[in-house]
Amino acid sequence: MQRRNRKDAENPLAIRRAALKGLPQVGRLLESRAFSAVLRRHGVDLSTRLIRREISAIRERIVSGDLEGTAVERALKPAALARSVDAAANRLLESRPRRVINATGIVVHTNLGRSVLSGDAAEALARTAQEYVDLEYDLEGGGRGSRLGHLEPLMAELFPETGFVVVNNNAAAIMLALRALSRNKEVVISRGELVEIGGSFRVPDILAASGAKLREVGTTNKTRTSDYAAAIGPRTGAILKVHTSNFKIVGFTEQPKIASLARLAQKTGRPLIVDWGSGDLAGLGALGIHDEIPVREILEAGADLVTFSGDKLLGGPQAGFVVGKPEWIAKLRKDPLARVCRLDRLLTAALHATLVSYVRGRAFEEVPTLKMLALEAGDIGKRAESIRKSIARETGQRKRLEIVDGTSKPGGGSSPSGERPTRLLAVSSPSGDAGGIEQTLRRGAPPVIGRVQDGRLLIDLRTVLPEQDETVAACLIEAIRADA
Secondary structure, X not given: OHHHHHHHHHOHHHHHHHHHHOOOOHHHHHHOHHHHHHHHHHOHHHHHHHHHHHHHHHHHHHHHOOOOOHHHHHHHOHHHHHHHHHHHHHHXXXXXXXXXXXXXXXXXXXXXXXXXOOHHHHHHHHHHHHOOOOOOEOOOOOOEOOHHHHOHHHHHHHOOOOEEEXXXXXXXXXXXXXXXXXXXXXXXXXXXXXXXXXXXEEHHHHHHHHOOEEEEEOOOOEOOHHHHHHHOOOOEEEXXXXXXXXXXXXXXXXXXOHHHHHHHHHHHOOOEEEEOOOOOOOOOHHHOOOOOOOHHHHHHOOOOEEEEEOOOOOOOOOOEEEEEOHHHHHHHHHOHHHXXXXXXXXXXXXXXXXXXXXXXXXXXXXXXXXXXXXXXHHHHHHHHHHHHHHHHHHHOOHHHEEEEEEEEEEEOOOOOOOOEEEEEEEEOOOOOOOHHHHHHHHOOOOOEEOEXXXXXXXXXXXXXXXXXXXXXXXXXXXXXXXXX
């Protein structure tokens, strides 16, 4: 008997069977003192589901041999299980999306939520979320109103004598324009503008989904007005010009000016639709960004309709505008897709507050996207130097910290060749690769997102709010100490 017991004790399968028999009952765990705080915080139902998942995960690890010996005993203690369940519940219930600090220098960072809202826009959004509002109610007449009516006075100031419609993103705006004006008809577009933007989203796919038919003209690098003219016929619904977003073709190239296409459109009686997704309302030439044409100038050049985003260079919430000749806009407003993709009250409130800054002429002072773009490299460098001194004082790692010249980008697919000079905090690692520091920052609380280049971590404070500087310094101190 002793020999058999000794043999069982040395048999891995027997050890695993014994461990599996020792798995605790869920009911007893719920009644234990260790779980009392977990139940108060997360409730019986959620705690029960998470206990079962945790025990199931432990069972799988025992069967696979990944968990054995005293490690099994430690994992199955009620206090350990309570900690695991509490952590799992906190991860599940944590507010999402998570707040992060953008230290990449990319102002309109699509992966990080694009534009940061102004204080007024955020306040309007929060207030609208917590109260009833006159979203579609006419307070004067006591009847039904229009949600676009809240934006009409501001849009009339920004774009006199034009009509507009706003939907929930620029892709929807393009699709609405094509569907309303060119469904079952051909849309003439240059081969050099059949672009793919983030998330494998392609202009030809939007055309197909709208019901319009693609008519390609020219070549990838050269398209002339005569190419468009030759393609226009009885089946033509519209001429489409597309912002090339996140790339630029240089060298042996040619593309017609908007004014030239506008004259052709007027001559042939077809609308010219210009997708200028970045949504520049302010003009950025003074900042050295010359490849972004303000929307008003595109309209003045003769475009019938211009579509653009609300959350790129405009600096507001996610939205898609179509601005242009009232007779064409009227057709878009009547299309069922306009209702399918309409704005809700939160986006309407935030967008209204953002447009107010433009109407008041204070966009560069109040809209974070424009404020960040307007920052001078010298001012950014002073902040970086202050953080460098703070980190060096706490870590003693002065040699690992430098202030270097660099460039920031507008981002969001706008101005693919546009850059702003900046000053970067460069952090080195004894290993020669700062990837570990970057990972520690990215997984911290709050996460700080930088970029690694030539083995160094680069922190660009252009996209860090000034009140976040101390937090960035504290997170870097922790990451550098972990890397020492």
